[in-house]
Amino acid sequence: xxxxxxxxxxxxxxxxxxxxxxxxxxxxxxxxxxxxxxxxxxxxxxxxxxxxxxxxxxxxxxxxxxxxxxxxxxxxxxxxxxxxxxxxxxxxxxxxxxxxxxxxxxxxxxxxxxxxxxxxxxxxxxxxxxxxxxxxxxxxxxxxxxxxxxxxxxxxxxxxxxxxxxxxxxxxxxxxxxxxxxxxxxxxxxxxxxxxxxxxxxxxxxxxxxxxxxxxxxxxxxxxxxxxxxxxxxxxxxxxxxxxxxxxxxxxxxxxxxxxxxxxxxxxxxxxxxxxxxxxxxxxxxxxxxxxxxxxxxxxxxx
Numbered sequence: 001x002x003x004x005x006x007x008x009x010x011x012x013x014x015x016x017x018x019x020x021x022x023x024x025x026x027x028x029x030x031x032x033x034x035x036x037x038x039x040x041x042x043x044x045x046x047x048x049x050x051x052x053x054x055x056x057x058x059x060x061x062x063x064x065x066x067x068x069x070x071x072x073x074x075x076x077x078x079x080x081x082x083x084x085x086x087x088x089x090x091x092x093x094x095x096x097x098x099x100x101x102x103x104x105x106x107x108x109x110x111x112x113x114x115x116x117x118x119x120x121x122x123x124x125x126x127x128x129x130x131x132x133x134x135x136x137x138x139x140x141x142x143x144x145x146x147x148x149x150x151x152x153x154x155x156x157x158x159x160x161x162x163x164x165x166x167x168x169x170x171x172x173x174x175x176x177x178x179x180x181x182x183x184x185x186x187x188x189x190x191x192x193x194x195x196x197x198x199x200x201x202x203x204x205x206x207x208x209x210x211x212x213x214x215x216x217x218x219x220x221x222x223x224x225x226x227x228x229x230x231x232x233x234x235x236x237x238x239x240x241x242x243x244x245x246x247x248x249x250x251x252x253x254x255x256x257x258x259x260x261x262x263x264x265x266x267x268x269x270x271x272x273x274x275x276x277x278x279x280x281x282x283x284x285x286x287x288x289x290x291x292x293x294x295x296x297x298x299x300x301x302x303x
Contacts, residue, residue: 001120002065002066002067002068003065003066003166003213004063004064004065004066005064005066005261005285006062006063007021007022007025007061007062007064008059008060008062008218009021009056009057009058009060010058011058013056013057013268014057014058015056015081016056017047017049017052017054017055017056017207018038018052018056018062019034019035019038019052019133020207022034022043022064023064026064026238029066034052035052037064037207038050038052039052040067042064042066042067042089044063045060045061045062045063045065046061048061049173053120055064056099057072061155062063065208067292068126068183070101074103074108075114075117076117076118077110077114077115077117077118078099078115078118078173079110079114079115080115080120081093081112081115081119082094082096083287085286085288087099088151089152089154089155089279089280089281090148090150090151090155090159090174090280091120091148091149091151091278092148092292093098093112093116093147093148094145094147094290095139095272096144096293097266098141098192098267099111099139100139101113101135101138101139102111102135102277105246106158110207110219113130113134113135113193116133116134116149117133118192119252120134120149123152124150124151125152125155125156126153131281132224134149134151134156135149135150135209136148136150136160136163137168137234137261139272140228140237140268140270141242141267141270142252142265142266142267142270143270143272144270144271144272144296145172145174145189145272145273145290146272146273146274146275146288148275149270154279157280158280162277162278164235166232168234168275169275169276169287170225170230170231170270170272170276171228171229171230171231171272171273171274171276172225172228172229172239172241172273173218173227173228173270173271174229174239174250174251174269174270174271175224175225175226175250175251175269175298175299175300175303176225176227176243176248176249176251177223177248177250177251177257177258178223178224178225178247179220179225180220180248182219182299183216184216184217184218184219185214185215186214186215187211187213187215187238187242187246188212189203189211189240190203190204190205190208190209190211190213190234191203191204191208191209191211191238191241192206192209193202193237200237200255200256201235201236201237201241202241209233210233210244211233211235211238211241212228212231213230213238213239213242215228215229215230216228216261221300221303222303224251224303225248226300227243229243237256239270240253240255240256240268241256244256244257249266250268250269250270251265251268251270252265252269253267254267265295267268269296271292271293271296272290273290273291274287274288274289274290277288277290278289
């Protein structure tokens with residue numbers, strides 16, 4: 001359903017581009033969705049539409065109108081889903097490695113959203129618009145594991161608020177290059193688009209957002225280490241970027257790892273193994289776990 005939101009620019013926000021400020025303030029809307037809202041004239045300051053480069057001034061009142069989601073023009077596909085939990089408001093899916101979460105340019109078939117549309121019919125939240133119905137958070141194509149999907153806007157908003165407040169429990173397992181010096185640690189470094197390559201993310205102070213990853217060693221294998229990562233925030237490619245930043249890129253990662261990739265892994269060795277949240281309707285805390293998939297355990301056995 002459509003909704004209107006008003007934001008007041010605080011002193012610490014002065015000089016921030018409006019597209020970034022709105023995206024940072026509303027965790028249930030992506031930066032690209034904000035750009036579309038601005039282009040359509042749905043974000044105004046003082047009653048006047050602005051462009052995405054507008055620098056916010058102190059005392060500015062930002063008016064945001066989010067229209068109804070357009071009818072979805074994506075084909076429902078009968079793709080098997082590993083559903084861990086489901087009720088009338090949400091479902092938890094165990095996504096396989098290699099499956100894209102939502103359609104994007106040049107890739108409109110075979111995604112998790114195509115499968116969800118077949119399974120759920122019209123029962124998916126519309127907050128994220130035409131391309132991402134029900135998608136509250138994402139994991140990369142070559143990352144396996146647990147993902148939560150909202151069936152209605154109430155559930156979507158409730159879950160998105162937990163992500164914003166960092167109360168959403170997400171634990172991953174990964175295999176990284178090298179032997180970690182410490183048994184545990186925290187990487188607290190902001191992440192944004194790489195200034196050198198806009199297709200990549202990077203630790204940067206420019207147009208970035210805070211990002212915190214806690215990690216601990218599960219087992220050492222000499223040239224590799226099996227680790228557990230707990231996300232305090234959920235930025236794009238967060239674990240992959242943070243581990244590469246501290247000199248321990250993930251095995252199989254063709255983007256942030258060494259040039260000689262372990263091709264047999266088919267992408268980064270990263271599994272979203274635990275997810276926990278408060279149910280937006282019942283207020284009951286729920287937690288789910290997923291066993292390590294075959295590609296992961298087979299790689300560990302080789303090590």
